[in-house]
Amino acid sequence: MKVVLTGAAGFLGWHTRLRAHAQGEHEVVPVSRETWGELASLVADADAVLHVAGVNRGTDEEVEQGNVRLADDVAAAVRAAGRPVRVVYANSIQDGNGTPYGSGKASAAGRLAALRTEGHTVVDVRLPNIFGEHGRPRYNSFVATFVHAVAKGESPQVTDRAVELLHVQDAAQSLLDALTTDAERLDPRGTEVGVQEVLDLLHEFEASYSTGEFPDLSTPFRIALFNTYRTALFPQRYPLPLQPHSDARGTFVETVRSRGGEGQSSISTTVPGVTRGEHYHLTKIERFAVVQGTATIALRRMFHDEVVEFPVSGEAPCAVDMPVGWAHNITNTGDDVLLTQFWSHELFRPDAPDTFPHPVTQETGA
Structure with missing residues (x-):
């Protein structure tokens, strides 16, 4: 399957492209800000679009309307193809929560869902909070912010609460699964964990790994969080x-x-x-x-x-x-x-x- 991947240079986009490359089942055509103007021509002979590109920083209007405009561009490119195209939308559990980001994601989902009445398949993937390697601090995830702080010997002040965290590679797999599912919506689940617990684990990792010793890696969440942490140390702390x-x-x-x-x-x-x-x-x-x-x-x-x-x-x-x-x-x-x-x-x-x-x-x- 030939798949156009929007936002390919971003956090989730890079991981999705990486996982697709590893599995070797699809031909992925990456689209970034620099090549956004070519979107229609790239979709013209594609089987599907994985729409990962999004706006989550800026003024309220920039965030809300930015996500809508991206979805409108994708919808226009799909319509211009003149034949059925599958669209997979990387949505968020914040969809419709009243924030500019949530409102923008909800409006974008509605614009894409309208394609179903025109013979296209649209799958809405509602992702919880995602984290993982190469996340940007104070941008992609609080986990990335914590990782970089602990690596610098800092301990951020936190207001503890429960969150659902999904590693970005698992999020990427959900998007790839949506290329073949019969469902119109997927709701991948993450791990329920406390914000303070995440910070405590990162301090535990630093205490052992600063001596070259591997920490306890007995659960999938610990492995995912440790991989996130040690990647932030590369290459400065090696060999x-x-x-x-x-x-x-x-x-x-x-x-x-x-x-x-x-x-x-x-x-x-x-x-x-x-x-x-x-x-x-x-x-x-x-x-x-x-x-x-x-x-x-x-x-x-x-x-x-x-x-x-x-x-x-x-x-x-x-x-x-x-x-x-x-x-x-x-x-x-x-x-x-x-x-x-x-x-x-x-x-x-x-x-x-x-x-x-x-x-x-x-x-x-x-």
């Missing part, structure tokens, strides 16, 4: 130094300490000049630790161009943890065999390996 203990017998280096959940460790040898990896993950927490030889660990965030590189050596043991959604590899740059330990937070499952091949270095924007 993580490891402490060698040497005596007359040799050297001992503790490469992984973990407080809970699953875990799997493996080692590999790599001959000079060879590169391993060239893939990315959606949820997996993975650590590379070189214990012998020299290497370069390279990473690139999907759909971005900049490559981050870390030269590492067994002479100065350190670890690099791979952020999700970043293609990564390791290359033996020395003259001897490279010995690397790999650790992931979960056991390897052949039926769901969460490993998607993709090169670190490739054409611009891919």
Whole structure:
């Protein structure tokens, strides 16, 4: 299915594009502010539109009317196609709550729903509060604000209340599910959690991870929140130094300490000049630790161009943890065999390996 994705460069849009790329079931055509003027021509030969673009900051009028105008543009592009097109709308549980944002989302939903009377399929996906990797503080989510504050050693003041939080990759899956559902509305559910509890968990993560130790990862919510947190630390806090203990017998280096959940460790040898990896993950927490030889660990965030590189050596043991959604590899740059330990937070499952091949270095924007 050829799918036009609006807001592809934004928080939810990037994650939706990433998940669709990993699954490989649809051809995704990304649309951003820069290419919005091409919307009608892009929809002309598409099977569906995932409408994720939205306005959530500005004056009351800018927020309310901005969301309506975006929906009007999408509706106009669908009508101009002259044939049935499926529209999936990334709506919000704030729809109709009386705020400018809620009113704008509700009006936008109504404009898109009108397409049903003209032979088009429209699916309204009501998303709760979403959080996840690469969220912008004071913009996308209070979780992003907390993450960046804790990373800087701050502790925000909070008014505690219960919230429903859905990780952005789960939100993205709901949008992709809407491409094939027979329902007109989907209501994905998140995890009920207290605002103070989220802040407490982030402080717990910082206390352990600042020493290189993995925190308790025994629940899906903890894993999702920890992935969100550690991504905000990348690349400034890496590599993580490891402490060698040497005596007359040799050297001992503790490469992984973990407080809970699953875990799997493996080692590999790599001959000079060879590169391993060239893939990315959606949820997996993975650590590379070189214990012998020299290497370069390279990473690139999907759909971005900049490559981050870390030269590492067994002479100065350190670890690099791979952020999700970043293609990564390791290359033996020395003259001897490279010995690397790999650790992931979960056991390897052949039926769901969460490993998607993709090169670190490739054409611009891919």
